[in-house]
Amino acid sequence: MKHARVMHQGVICDATERDGQLLLADGRRVAFDAVTWLPPLAPVPQARTILALGLNYADHAKELAFKPPAEPLAFLKGEGTLTGHRQFTRRPAGVQFMHYECELAVVIGKAAKGVRQADAYDFIGGYTVANDYAIRDYLENWYRPNLRVKNRDTCTPLGPWRVDAADVPDPMQLALQTTVNGQRTQQGNTRDMVFSVPFLIEYFSSFMTLSPGDLILTGTPDGVVDCQPGDVVVTEIERIGALVNTLQGEPS
Amino acid sequence: MSFRPTGTVYGVLLNFRAEWDALAPQMNEVPYKAPPQAPVLYVKTANTFSAHGSAIALPADVPEVEVGATVGLVMGDAGRVAGCVLMNDLSVPHASFYRPPVKAKCRDGFLGVGARLRSDGVDPASLMLEVRIDGELRQRADFSQLMRSPAQLLAEVGGFMTLAPGDALMLGCNAGRPLARAGQRIDISAPGFEDLSNTLEGRAS
Numbered sequence: 001m002k003h004a005r006v007m008h009q010g011v012i013c014d015a016t017e018r019d020g021q022l023l024l025a026d027g028r029r030v031a032f033d034a035v036t037w038l039p040p041l042a043p044v045p046q047a048r049t050i051l052a053l054g055l056n057y058a059d060h061a062k063e064l065a066f067k068p069p070a071e072p073l074a075f076l077k078g079e080g081t082l083t084g085h086r087q088f089t090r091r092p093a094g095v096q097f098m099h100y101e102c103e104l105a106v107v108i109g110k111a112a113k114g115v116r117q118a119d120a121y122d123f124i125g126g127y128t129v130a131n132d133y134a135i136r137d138y139l140e141n142w143y144r145p146n147l148r149v150k151n152r153d154t155c156t157p158l159g160p161w162r163v164d165a166a167d168v169p170d171p172m173q174l175a176l177q178t179t180v181n182g183q184r185t186q187q188g189n190t191r192d193m194v195f196s197v198p199f200l201i202e203y204f205s206s207f208m209t210l211s212p213g214d215l216i217l218t219g220t221p222d223g224v225v226d227c228q229p230g231d232v233v234v235t236e237i238e239r240i241g242a243l244v245n246t247l248q249g250e251p252s
Numbered sequence: 253m254s255f256r257p258t259g260t261v262y263g264v265l266l267n268f269r270a271e272w273d274a275l276a277p278q279m280n281e282v283p284y285k286a287p288p289q290a291p292v293l294y295v296k297t298a299n300t301f302s303a304h305g306s307a308i309a310l311p312a313d314v315p316e317v318e319v320g321a322t323v324g325l326v327m328g329d330a331g332r333v334a335g336c337v338l339m340n341d342l343s344v345p346h347a348s349f350y351r352p353p354v355k356a357k358c359r360d361g362f363l364g365v366g367a368r369l370r371s372d373g374v375d376p377a378s379l380m381l382e383v384r385i386d387g388e389l390r391q392r393a394d395f396s397q398l399m400r401s402p403a404q405l406l407a408e409v410g411g412f413m414t415l416a417p418g419d420a421l422m423l424g425c426n427a428g429r430p431l432a433r434a435g436q437r438i439d440i441s442a443p444g445f446e447d448l449s450n451t452l453e454g455r456a457s
Contacts, residue, residue, distance in 0.1 A: 046256075046258070046298035046301075047257065047259055047260045047297065049299065073351060077295070078260035078262070078295060078419065079259075080260070080416050080419070138290065140290065141284045142284060142288040142292040142349055142350070143292055143293070143350075143351065143353060144350060144351060144352070146290065146293070147262075147295075147412075148412050151293075152412045153413055153414050207355055207359055208299050208358045208360060209360050210299075211298070
């Protein structure tokens with residue numbers, strides 16, 4: 001099933017996809033464009049852990065002139081950077097290089113500590129699409145990628161759907177692509193990840209407990225290009241969904 | 253009920269003058285190549301939160317931890333600071349600050365959190381923290397010696413990310429952070445605060 005979280009007529013509610021419409025929790029059916037889309041996540045009782053991977057596709061690592069890392073290159077985000085499907089992401093005035101990153105996002109389904117790869121899928125609740133924008137102008141070699149690059153308000157669109165894990169038989173065989181104003185600029189396949197989803201769950205849970213609703217953004221393949229205010233960026237993953245985002249200018 | 257952060261807890265590296273000075277000779281070298289411009293931030297995830305008085309289990313691969321006595325500003329509504337709380341930002345000792353310190357700072361239990369939020373409007377820059385390990389004074393942290401004052405840090409961080417109500421921003425840890433081992437007790441104290449105490453224990457398994 002495909003789950004969404006939306007605001008409809010001023011009320012936040014859960015919804016599911018039904019015949020090309022949204023079925024709201026109260027039984028009403030509404031059109032996709034009748035709601036404001038929020039990140040498709042249930043609220044959690046404590047701060048959500050949002051892990052993200054850098055350089056997790058060999059081709060992207062090459063594009064950025066780095067060798068693939070021997071250990072996952074992980075960084076963290078706060079929930080404040082998330083925004084929903086069909087929302088706007090701000091590009092600061094005067095920056096030279098701001099790019100999208102289409103990523104498979106794993107939603108943890110149950111508490112995970114010391115999980116082995118072979119059991120990892122039991123701990124996944126679902127999947128969604130993340131667009132992990134970066135502004136390379138702000139990169140510094142201190143805890144890189146630093147939060148000013150990766151944890152900005154509106155800079156991590158997520159959605160539209162959270163797709164149940166049971167509906168994604170093999171998350172390591174999914175085509176990804178990004179279009180900018182309808183032109184395809186990025187494509188890849190999750191099979192080309194350096195560190196697979198089961199590996200990442202074993203890795204992270206070896207030193208920290210993951211909780212239901214926590215996220216792992218699994219990195220992006222080759223093909224990131226600069227985007228400008230007004231550009232419509234669609235990050236899409238087979239079986240999961242197409243996440244639409246529009247860039248907006250921001251005064252300096 | 254003990255205070256527990258409801259939002260995301262952020263920390264900042266190199267916000268004490270002595271900490272900055274100690275690293276300054278390396279700042280223009282590989283891999284850093286330049287001193288940091290923006291505040292060097294990191295996240296302490298919710299699995300790290302340990303209440304005052306609780307035991308913190310050290311992982312089998314971590315014989316000692318670095319004690320990071322600090323003050324967390326806890327946000328209220330409309331970007332205002334609701335109060336401050338003592339925190340013990342534990343780390344696996346690490347010499348390189350090039351990559352995000354997820355594995356060094358986000359182990360289960362690695363953030364001691366003071367029992368109460370202090371909301372009397374005390375100026376955090378006036379605070380002097382003391383760290384005792386098994387009762388012995390091991391470090392002082394004088395918060396008048398910050399590179400960025402609390403207000404300046406909040407403003408610069410707020411320039412690119414909004415701290416939501418319940419989020420916390422720790423002001424940094426002084427140089428000379430003491431190490432502690434399993435079996436030891438860490439007490440962090442400051443005038444006007446209840447002590448923040450935690451004991452370290454070895455992993456049973």
